[in-house]
Amino acid sequence: MKIDTIGVQAFVAIAECGSFQTAAESLFLSQAGITRRLQNLEDYLGVKLIERTTRSMALTQVGAEFLPHAKRLLIELAGSLNEIRDSGRLKRGSVTIACVPTVGVRFLPRIIQAYSRQYPENHIKILDHTSAGVSRAVLQREAEFGITIAGSHHAELFGVPLIEDKFVLVCRDDHPLANLPALEWRDLEPHPLISIGQFSGNRPLLDRAQQENGVSLQSLYEVQRVSTALGRVAEGVGAAVLPGLALQREAYPRIRVLKLGNPVVSRGLVLITRKTAELSPAAEALYELVKSYQDNAE
Amino acid sequence: MKIDTIGVQAFVAIAECGSFQTAAESLFLSQAGITRRLQNLEDYLGVKLIERTTRSMALTQVGAEFLPHAKRLLIELAGSLNEIRDSGRLKRGSVTIACVPTVGVRFLPRIIQAYSRQYPENHIKILDHTSAGVSRAVLQREAEFGITIAGSHHAELFGVPLIEDKFVLVCRDDHPLANLPALEWRDLEPHPLISIGQFSGNRPLLDRAQQENGVSLQSLYEVQRVSTALGRVAEGVGAAVLPGLALQREAYPRIRVLKLGNPVVSRGLVLITRKTAELSPAAEALYELVKSYQDNAE
DNA sequence: GATTATTTTTGCGAAAAACTGATCAATCTC
DNA sequence: GAGATTGATCAGTTTTTCGCAAAAATAATC
Incomplete structure (x- = not known):
């Protein structure tokens, strides 16, 4: 159950270089080292992979059959490993x-x-x-x-x-509050508002803010998404308290965004x-x- | 340029076992050894592959992407190696x-x-x-x-x-020589023979035998293959000197095979x-x- | 056919590495 | 909070590996 590429690497190097010496150099090793590695592999396999004399060398039948596999495996392994290394070095990936x-x-x-x-x-x-x-x-x-x-x-x-995303009042330019210089939560009480549904994370924040400040707002309309609320406001249905970040200014020209003070509530x-x-x-x-x-x- | 499967093997084992301890056992290694192997691999890659606390462990993003590749590579490598080992142990192969x-x-x-x-x-x-x-x-x-x-x-x-494959005379049952008890090369001189062409390895042997014994045979017909010669003999064209092993007895019922002595020439x-x-x-x-x-x- | 030259193999000491066992730290269970 | 489980760490030991040099093997040369 002992799997190791080191011998396989030596085998491929020798096969490709056609000589132990050059193979050793290509692996930055002494030629004696290469010999040992190949010997170890061959001993483990129980089969000679390379037929060698001092003058020539050639692959055995088994060696010839193994070489392409070995080469491919080595290349794939090196590829995978390098890909991961790159992902670390160059911070690559998705x-x-x-x-x-x-x-x-x-x-x-x-x-x-x-x-x-x-x-x-x-x-x-x-x-x-x-x-x-x-x-x-x-x-x-x-x-x-x-x-x-x-x-x-x-x-x-x-x-x-x-960051803190402050809640703001959103209304159309013809809304009674549209032109007030400063706005407090209490100012909103008389006006019916469009509110955001239960599933939004904003809701608990707003509810608590009301409770802590003794303010009670009128919910006129309940929608699920910020963008829907914005649409209703643009149609003049009413005003809405929304997180400032949610707004895309350009979308509706007549819409006003007013800061809400006392207290500043933010998410x-x-x-x-x-x-x-x-x-x-x-x-x-x-x-x-x-x-x-x-x-x-x- | 340093490729080694030992760390990859540890990684896969840990990922599959879901624990360092069991992975260590499955590789017949101490727990410290496994930790070390994985650390070495991770250091080489520059990326953590496994996210681990003492209580839980899970693959990193990178690790999860690598695992299937690693597993496949390991299996293929082990497969190739074992195939070769089998070819040695069981003398398998073609x-x-x-x-x-x-x-x-x-x-x-x-x-x-x-x-x-x-x-x-x-x-x-x-x-x-x-x-x-x-x-x-x-x-x-x-x-x-x-x-x-x-x-x-x-x-x-x-x-x-x-083995020594002795040359014999092949002739049809109506050939003049067909019923002689013993046959010498000299006996063939009067009879035209079918001979085998240049490319056959038999030819030089026969030529030398003739020369050494001062025998001169008549070549009536030259064919390239033993089987062709046999066909001609069966048709009654003449006799032929052929290597004994070349004959398939059953093929032509009327054909006789006669031993040739003095000297016995064989290939x-x-x-x-x-x-x-x-x-x-x-x-x-x-x-x-x-x-x-x-x-x-x- | 002996010699020479080149290349692989082998022997051995040194160095590096891997492994183990014990201990530590952190987490979960009771 | 004590005990149990698990991975990390550390120090010491064993194993492996490596490189040098000598030896062996083989092809080429004379």
Whole structure:
């Protein structure tokens, strides 16, 4: 059950060089070493592979049959090994990460651009998930790391805070609040709002903020996705409290975005990995890049 | 440029066992040894392949991608190596030999039968050649050994005499010589004979025999193959001096075979190999078998 | 046919490496 | 929190490997 390539390597070298001496040189070894290696292999196999005199050398029947296999195996092994080495040295390979939709749309693109400039060959796959889904994907190793909304940590996960995404009021320019200079949560109470459904990670944050500040907002309409809410606002149905990062400014010209104070409520975005994770070099590079964007966010 | 399977073997074992301890046992190694082997491989690759805590272990992204390749390579290598080992231990494999047509038809079949009983899996390929062709085939390694007519040895060839194939007179039952009790070469002089062409290894033997004994035979007809000569004899064209082994008794009912004395001329059959040859185990076995038939021939 | 020259094999001491056993650290179970 | 299990680490020993030099083998040459 003792498998070793060292002898095979010697065999192939000798066969290709046509001489022990040159083969030894090509393997940076003394000719005595080569002889020993081949002898060991032949002893193990119980068959001579190379027929040799001092003047000439030729493959045995068995040796000739083995050579192509041996060569191919060696090349494939070396290839695999080198590929992995490259993946480490050059941080090559593809990376799969998971994040909540907002992050994927607004936060990541510029980071990915920067990453692609540095590692043009690498492919990044982004899994859009709810905040719970991101944790799950990371835990199950579907993604090497994730970006999600701060909250309850799973014990095996390790989080690094990235940025605070402040909640803002979104309304159309003809909304009563549209032109107020400063806005507080209490100001919203009279106005019916479009709210985001249960599954979004934003909801618990908003509910708690209301409770702690004794504010009670009216939910007029409940939608599941931020983009839907935005559409309703644009249609004039009402205003909505949304995470600032979720907005794509250009999409609707008449929409106003107002800062909300007293208190400033925000959702923290965190970069999560498994505590014991060994990231692939390509992923490690992206991870570090994301971390470096910690503060220069909106 | 340093390729070695030992680490890869450890990696695969660990991945498959799901534990260092059991992997160590499966490789008949201590746990520390396994750890070391994997560490060496990982150091060489510059990448962690297995993510491990004392309690759990899982493949890294890179490791997971590598595992199937590694497994396949190892299996193929072990397979090739074992195949060769078997070829030695069980003398498995196919053998190619070269011989002159006569031998292939009359001398070899029973040997091959015996060989096949002992090594039913082995395949024997026989190359029919002229006597010069047999030498060439052996020298050029087309055949592992050969059986041909004794004569000039090439320096690199080594011959073992096998049997003496005596020349006989072949004639139809209505031929004047057909019923003579004993026959000498001189008796043939009055009769026109069918002779075998230049390329046959028999010709020089016959010519020399005539010269040495002052006998001069009449060549009526020259054909290239023994079987053709036999056909002509059967048609009543004349008699022929042929090597005894060449005859298939059953073929022509009216044909008589007469021993030729004074002198008895025979062609020696020799078993030839290259002097430096390393026969494959399967060939070696056949070689020895052929040699054992040295004397019990017709 | 003996000699020479070249190349492989072998012997041996030194060096490197791998292996083991014990111990340590971390995690999980009870 | 104690005990058990598992991988990592370390030191010491064994094994293997390597390179040099001498020897053996073989082809070429004279």
